[in-house]
Amino acid sequence: MKISTLCIWVVILLCFKGLPTLGQSVTINPSGISPLTPRLSNEAILALPNPQTGDLAYDLTFLCLRVYNGSEWLCSYQDPDNIVPDMALLATTGGTGGSSPNGMATDAVGNIYITGYFSGNATFDNISKTALGYDDIFIAKYNKNGKVLWVQTAGGTSEEHGRDIALDENGNLYITGSFNGTTTFGSTNKTSAGGTDIFIAKYDTSGAFKWVRTFGSTGNDVGNSITVYNNTNIYTAGYFNGEVNFEESPSTSNGGSDIFLLKCTPAGNSVWVQTAGGSGNDQALDVYAESSGAGITGYFYGTASFGTEARISAGGTDMFFAIYNHEGDMNILQTAGGPGADAGQSLAILSFFGSNYYVTGYFSGTATFADKTATSSGGRDIFMAIYTSSFSDPLQLLKTAGGSSDDQGEKIIMNEIGNNFYVAGKFSRAFSIDNLNKSSNYDSNIFIAQFYMNGHINWLKTASSSNVIEVQDVAIDAADNLLVTGYFFNSARFGNFRKTSAGNSDTFLLKLK
Known part of the structure; x- marks a missing residue:
């Protein structure tokens, strides 16, 4: 016995x-x-x-x-009727300096690709990288569980930032951002014309470098966003100063920084460029493409020309979004704002039955969106607007959220079947969306919210930091999970997870399912 x-x-x-x-x-x-x-x-x-x-x-x-x-x-703590998803911390990246992700994309089998920049030494899972100068570009590939498969870097002795990443149907990666001085991409060296210059680089799915194209002037020029449509149309958006040769003939800004939308082939050859702006500083912050064309959103200040149309901001910067067909003709232009600072941060387009345009960003004070007016609760507040292609009644829905401090929407994305969209951004201390309220003991917090396509909120999740936490990008994987990336300083709380940064800012990767 x-x-x-x-x-x-x-x-x-x-x-x-x-x-x-x-x-x-x-x-x-x-x-x-x-x-x-x-x-x-x-x-x-x-x-x-x-x-x-x-x-x-x-x-x-x-x-x-x-x-x-x-x-x-x-x-075990989940109500069977509760629709709020679980949050998992898939990965973090940190080291002696700082790291910040700026763009993220996924492929058909669930792999995750992130670009951004790092300084000093950074460890990606079990892969260590050392920056050549102040900030270097990184491109990292993760599997669906957050394990790092490979990391590529590009850099020089100055500041180089990866701003956004997109994939074509063959798994090729397209990166945009900015570089300063002489920078090495693969085996190719590029030297900026003066300040920071725009770059577009292509890598294959295994991380092998293919080509890089650069555009710049003696001022500062930056590629902020990139997207691929139908495997053949590569669209990049951002801003430029002075004279830049996007094509054979140069484009010249009207004063400060001007907006650009550039269409390229998969080989990196320019097809056309459209520019917009005035004597103030104007930027495109996001680009999105679908069957009818490409859309951009951002902000402008003062009087700005968009093709043959001129718009005047109401005081500070105003939000805009513009839709171009694939030949480069502008079909739609909408602006919104008031005397404070207002900007469109992110754009998504739904074109199942006609086209609807989903925009998020921030506004200050009292701002006018088409026939609707909104007033912020304190500093900056979040807005989510749904526009149609109708000229007589373009604004279908306006929803705002915020508290007594600065809050803003950073990214918007819709799922593959088009029945939900997600908004991610940041808030301070407390804010509310519809009947959902969130509060925090910290000044720096992020939120992730799911909405039905009519704008009704479904659920709301948050994460907090004792110092700083920011959302930089979102993506949806092949299993319809929402992925969120960003950075944090010091200690941070992600649902059930607690994490402390290794140096300055650390990169995080979250999955919600």
Whole structure:
């Protein structure tokens, strides 16, 4: 009897030791000992064969005990009727300096690609990189579970930033951003014309460098956003100062920085460029392309010309969005604003039954959006606007959110089937959207919200930092999970996860499902 009991305990201890890697529970017969609870990744739990109602498993991805209810694995603290998703911290990147992601994209099998910049030494999982100068560009590929597959860098002795990334259907990567001085991309050296210059670079899915094109003047020129449509149309948007040769003939800004939208081929050859602006500083911050053309959003100051149309800001900077067909003709222009600072930060287009245009950003004080007026609660407030292509009644919906401090929408994206859209941004201390209220003990917080296409909010999630936390980009993977990337200083809280930055700013990657 004693020997039998001892054997049972030996088996139990061996099972506990092996639980992190075993994808199964353990039953000991005929003693009737209860099944042990395995500790598995979320992916391994979902792959368990023939789960039974009441089965338990500890989720190492989302840090919760899950119970199988007969149809799905629910977190033990989760109401079966609760629609708010779980949040997982897939990865962080940090080192002696700082790192900041700026753009993110996913491929058809769930791999994740992020570009941004880092300084000093940075560790991406088990891959370490050292910047050549102050800031260097990085491009990192992760699998769907957040494991780093490869990292490529580009840089020189000055500041080089990756601003955005896009993929074509073959898995090729297109990066845009800015560089200063002499910078090495793969085996190619490029030297800026004066200040920062725009670059567009292409890499294949394994990270091999293909080509780089640069555009610049003696002033500062930056590529802020890039997108690919139909595998053949590469659109880049940003701003430039002075005279820049985007094509054979130069484009010249009207005063300060001007807006540009550049169309290129997959080989990097310019097809056409459209510019807009006036004597003030004007920028395109985001570009989005679909079947009818390409859209850009950003801000302008003073009097600005968009093709044959001139617009005057109401006081400070005003928000704009403009839609161009694939030949470069502008079809739609909308502006909004008031005496304060207003900007469009991100744009998405839905074109199932006619075209609807979804824009998020920020406004200050009282701002006018078509036939509607909104007043901020304090400093900057978040806006989400849905426009149509109608000239007589263009604004379908305006929704605002905010508190007594500065809050702003940073990114907007819609899922593949077009029944939900997501907005991510930042808030200070407290804010509300519709009937959902959020408060924090910290000044720096981020939010992620899901909306139905009619603008009704579905759920709201937040994360906080004791110093600074920012959302930089969002993406939706092949399994319809929402991915969020950004950076944080010092300690940060992401749902059940706590993390402290290794140096200055650290990059984070979240998954919500």
